[in-house]
Amino acid sequence: MTPLAESLIRRIGATGPITIAEYMTDCLLHPEHGYYSTRDPFGAGGDFTTAPEISQMFGELIGLALAQAWLDQGAPTPFTLAELGPGRGTLMADLLRATRDVPGFHAAARVHLVEASPTLRERQKQTLETYEITWCGSADNLPDAPLFLIANEFFDALPIRQFVRDEGGWRERQVALIDGQLALALSTPAPIAELDHRLGDTRPGDLVETCAPARAVMQAIASRVAGHGGAALVIDYGDWRSLGDTLQALRGHQSENPLASPGDADLTAHVDFEALAKAATGLAHTAMTPQGVFLERLGITPRAQALARNLQGKALEAHIAAHRRLTHPDEMGSLFKTIAFHSTETSAPPGLQG
Numbered sequence: 001m002t003p004l005a006e007s008l009i010r011r012i013g014a015t016g017p018i019t020i021a022e023y024m025t026d027c028l029l030h031p032e033h034g035y036y037s038t039r040d041p042f043g044a045g046g047d048f049t050t051a052p053e054i055s056q057m058f059g060e061l062i063g064l065a066l067a068q069a070w071l072d073q074g075a076p077t078p079f080t081l082a083e084l085g086p087g088r089g090t091l092m093a094d095l096l097r098a099t100r101d102v103p104g105f106h107a108a109a110r111v112h113l114v115e116a117s118p119t120l121r122e123r124q125k126q127t128l129e130t131y132e133i134t135w136c137g138s139a140d141n142l143p144d145a146p147l148f149l150i151a152n153e154f155f156d157a158l159p160i161r162q163f164v165r166d167e168g169g170w171r172e173r174q175v176a177l178i179d180g181q182l183a184l185a186l187s188t189p190a191p192i193a194e195l196d197h198r199l200g201d202t203r204p205g206d207l208v209e210t211c212a213p214a215r216a217v218m219q220a221i222a223s224r225v226a227g228h229g230g231a232a233l234v235i236d237y238g239d240w241r242s243l244g245d246t247l248q249a250l251r252g253h254q255s256e257n258p259l260a261s262p263g264d265a266d267l268t269a270h271v272d273f274e275a276l277a278k279a280a281t282g283l284a285h286t287a288m289t290p291q292g293v294f295l296e297r298l299g300i301t302p303r304a305q306a307l308a309r310n311l312q313g314k315a316l317e318a319h320i321a322a323h324r325r326l327t328h329p330d331e332m333g334s335l336f337k338t339i340a341f342h343s344t345e346t347s348a349p350p351g352l353q354g
């Protein structure tokens with residue numbers, strides 16, 4: 001049993017069942033035992049790999065898309081260049097390298113990383129040691145200024161709550177104790193005003209998910225972008241309107257029961273893009289677009305060909321596989337979706353359409 005499982009069993013034994021959101025928060029960010037607080041989980045030897053860790057092309061193309069959006073909006077100076085949940089800092093490093101020659105971009109950018117994990121902040125410091133960076137614990141702390149922002153696989157790490165529809169309202173899925181072990185249970189049914197709009201498209205027995213922290217982050221982004229300009233690019237797995245249980249645990253690149261090893265497995269849930277759009281008060285948003293389509297529109301194939309010219313043997317094979325992995329519909333190309341938010345007076349960033 002993990003140390004966090006022991007502490008959760010004691011806590012639930014003393015004060016009763018907890019929500020899935022409370023469980024996820026402890027599993028991911030508990031100061032002593034939380035998954036992200038205690039480790040660097042990325043890469044082949046870790047638990048999962050993300051797009052920026054697969055190829056430098058990902059961060060480069062996102063950098064050029066954001067820089068073009070900045071130019072299209074008249075190159076506001078200064079502006080906040082922000083990333084939410086930057087992991088190892090790889091995407092930001094590739095983004096900054098690729099935009100070095102965009103006139104004025106680096107001089108105007110105030111780079112802000114929103115990161116909760118002290119371990120990963122250290123890692124980001126190493127990756128980005130030649131740049132001046134400000135770290136924030138929350139999107140609420142970002143400056144009140146034009147904001148150009150990227151969030152890749154950030155929203156899926158935010159804690160969700162789960163509700164099962166019942167004749168008498170909604171029953172919340174909770175983590176409880178059965179025979180002294182962590183187990184899922186349902187609360188007594190109650191009406192939930194926030195879920196009234198789901199009464200039309202669900203039936204008794206259906207499960208829906210909500211993510212209050214995602215709403216708060218989107219509101220923080222929206223107030224800055226609507227007031228001062230900018231654009232926010234969100235890339236994640238998920239869909240337009242969530243339905244069904246999407247909570248999943250990954251350990252050593254294998255999926256497992258989310259209750260099996262709290263604190264030792266990554267926990268995520270699919271992102272509800274409709275909920276993000278609803279929370280982005282006053283902003284326009286593009287169509288939700290498959291990652292593969294987005295990267296092709298930004299020119300990943302010519303970039304891949306240019307990089308391939310200097311590669312041979314195993315390195316060339318790995319590069320070709322990485323291009324495929326990012327874009328092919330059977331790999332990350334369709335599962336991952338992209339959406340951009342921007343002010344109603346500006347056009348969509350490159351690669352995405354309204």
Ligand code: SAH
Nearest residue numbers: 036050085086087114115116117152153157
């Ligand atoms: N974007 C990176 C990492 C994705 S993993 C990549 O693509 O490789 C999720 C990241 O979000 C980690 O850096 C994690 O520590 C951070 N994170 C998770 N929950 C957070 C929260 N509530 N606030 C800030 N950062 C958070």
